[in-house]
Amino acid sequence: MQIELLDTFLDLVETRSFHRTAERLDVTQSTVSARVQTLEAAVGVRLFTRSRAGTDLTTEGLRFETHARMLRRDWNEAKRAVAPTGEAAAIMRIGIQNDLADAYIGDLLADFRRMFPQMAFYIEPDYSAQMCADIVAGVHDFAVLFTPKPHPDLHFVTLADLPYRLISSDAETRAEIKPETYISGHFSAAFEQAHRTALPELIGAPLSVGQSSTIASLLLAMGGSGFVMAEKAAEMVATGRFKYVADVDAIDQPVFAAMHLRQRVSKAHRKLTRMLAKRFLRSDPARG
Missing domain, CATH: 3.40.190.10 (Periplasmic binding protein-like II)
Structure with missing residues (x-):
């Protein structure tokens, strides 16, 4: 299955508008319609209904949504798993709030590398909403952010x-x-x-x-x-x-760790969370 079909389906779930999804994906509205038709043919059911009030998921579409999110995430994780990492055993992709990157990125990356010497790291400063979306999509493994965006696939831990x-x-x-x-x-x-x-x-x-x-x-x-x-x-x-x-x-300003719900019990994610909480505690002048 083409991953573009899942991306289009999930964006349409969010926008409920073929026109808006076409704008966001930078494609024509006819392309969005064609992708939806191809996906519906592949799964054998109708996923959306369209009316003057907008676009809504069918009962089958609602059932498919959770699986679509998992399929997209698994695909992105699979691509990252086989991507070249040099001599590193694995790669950890981490998003960090823009405001925190300027003040903490050096110390945090040094901590990360001491804790996981065999791991390669990709660090991307960004804003909270985008980082939450990237974790759901499997683009990032972990994020340090200011504003949790509630989502059934996301798990948040208060750091400081x-x-x-x-x-x-x-x-x-x-x-x-x-x-x-x-x-x-x-x-x-x-x-x-x-x-x-x-x-x-x-x-x-x-x-x-x-x-x-x-x-x-x-x-x-x-x-x-x-x-x-x-x-x-x-x-x-x-x-x-x-x-x-x-x-x-x-x-x-509250700071949170964010990760996919499936990774909340991961040893690496738990170690990162504990390390970050200690780092921010040490960096708080009010606490010496």
């Missing part, structure tokens, strides 16, 4: 709460923060909600950024106020150019 501190070049208290020079961080939905609760007067700041290192660079270049990871905040305060905003508490 990483503090972000508010620093400023021109304000020592909350009342002195200038909205026009404030850089808002949209690191995750959880962080944004905590931020709205803690600092409602700064909602709608003219500049919003989704990465701590970028906020740090902007603050160094232009001055102003913003939340950055606690470790980076300590470095910037130590330069004498910035101060902690004294009456604003740190905002914690």
Whole structure:
């Protein structure tokens, strides 16, 4: 069976629109229809019904969905299993939240290689939603992310709460923060909600950024106020150019390990999870 048939079926399950799936897969709508017809002929049942209200799975389509996800994942795992890895016995493909990659990738990769000296690693910084999709599809084996996306094939473990501190070049208290020079961080939905609760007067700041290192660079270049990871905040305060905003508490960002449900009992995945939890604990300045 062509893997494109499964990819098209699963995308259509998500979009419920032949037109939208065609756009997302960068093919014509007639190609999507042809692939669905080919797949339906192969399995011997009708998988979708189409109406003015949209596209829906048939009862048989609902039954096939779980098997389609497993088939696609097994195919991707099989391709990776036979891919060249040099002298390594196996390869582990790991996604990591963009914000964490800049601050931790060196230490984490050193830990990975000490723990699994015979394994090759492929590391890809990305955002949470894409990493969850990649694990479901079998493209990645493991991910370290900020926002779990619920899915029946995914398993999540809480690793840590990483503090972000508010620093400023021109304000020592909350009342002195200038909205026009404030850089808002949209690191995750959880962080944004905590931020709205803690600092409602700064909602709608003219500049919003989704990465701590970028906020740090902007603050160094232009001055102003913003939340950055606690470790980076300590470095910037130590330069004498910035101060902690004294009456604003740190905002914690939860960090999670993500893996396929079938791999939650894997020895390698469990060792990675424990190692990451210890690494983030050691990296938290508030805990010494």
